[in-house]
Amino acid sequence: AQTVTQSQPEMSVQEAETVTLSCTYDTSENNYYLFWYKQPPSRQMILVIRQEAYKQQNATENRFSVNFQKAAKSFSLKISDSQLGDTAMYFCAFMSLSGANSKLTFGKGITLSVRP
Amino acid sequence: EAGVTQFPSHSVIEKGQTVTLRCDPISGHDNLYWYRRVMGKEIKFLLHFVKESKQDESGMPNNRFLAERTGGTYSTLKVQPAELEDSGVYFCASSQSDEAFFGQGTRLTVV
Numbered sequence: 001a002q003t004v005t006q007s008q009p010e011m012s013v014q015e016a017e018t019v020t021l022s023c024t025y026d027t028s029e030n031n032y033y034l035f036w037y038k039q040p041p042s043r044q045m046i047l048v049i050r051q052e053a054y055k056q057q058n059a060t061e062n063r064f065s066v067n068f069q070k071a072a073k074s075f076s077l078k079i080s081d082s083q084l085g086d087t088a089m090y091f092c093a094f095m096s097l098s099g100a101n102s103k104l105t106f107g108k109g110i111t112l113s114v115r116p
Numbered sequence: 117e118a119g120v121t122q123f124p125s126h127s128v129i130e131k132g133q134t135v136t137l138r139c140d141p142i143s144g145h146d147n148l149y150w151y152r153r154v155m156g157k158e159i160k161f162l163l164h165f166v167k168e169s170k171q172d173e174s175g176m177p178n179n180r181f182l183a184e185r186t187g188g189t190y191s192t193l194k195v196q197p198a199e200l201e202d203s204g205v206y207f208c209a210s211s212q213s214d215e216a217f218f219g220q221g222t223r224l225t226v227v
Contacts, residue, residue, distance in 0.1 A: 106159040
């Protein structure tokens, strides 16, 4: 079974600064995806960024980038130039590519507050 | 295009009552998932439909929970009878490939 750990329950960052959210996971599989999802207050959870485990290059989406360390089973999210709209709960998630089930395994989430 | 929608957004019921949650996936998405988040804990997988068939229901907590997806469109999740520990936020998600799209969730409170 896979597990995803987000050990920081909350973080705060000043607007325009950079923040890194940590995530570690445990799996015996070799083929999988990792995701960061964002849930703003009272809104739907949306995908922020995705990383395929077979890719060595770290995924980047505008101000969001990841530091994927496969051997260490670490998958941190860096948010550059933080904006007030980044205030949300962030969930790290794992999806196995083995078998037919594509369910997500989530961490507990981290609440990020961006201060003006 | 409409996203994943869930009804109701909130529900408060008494222990022992029945509640039915509904999820309308994005049109054309074969995969539909139910997840639950109990306060302060991880979002946990409940079950996965592929069209109208249950692909995996290993996360369903017990037989008080019944999920259906008749016709492979919308899905319902019924809790009968509800217990206090069923309180939480129930999320539905749909996908056609590897990206899951989530609804806003239904916050269920059992008192």
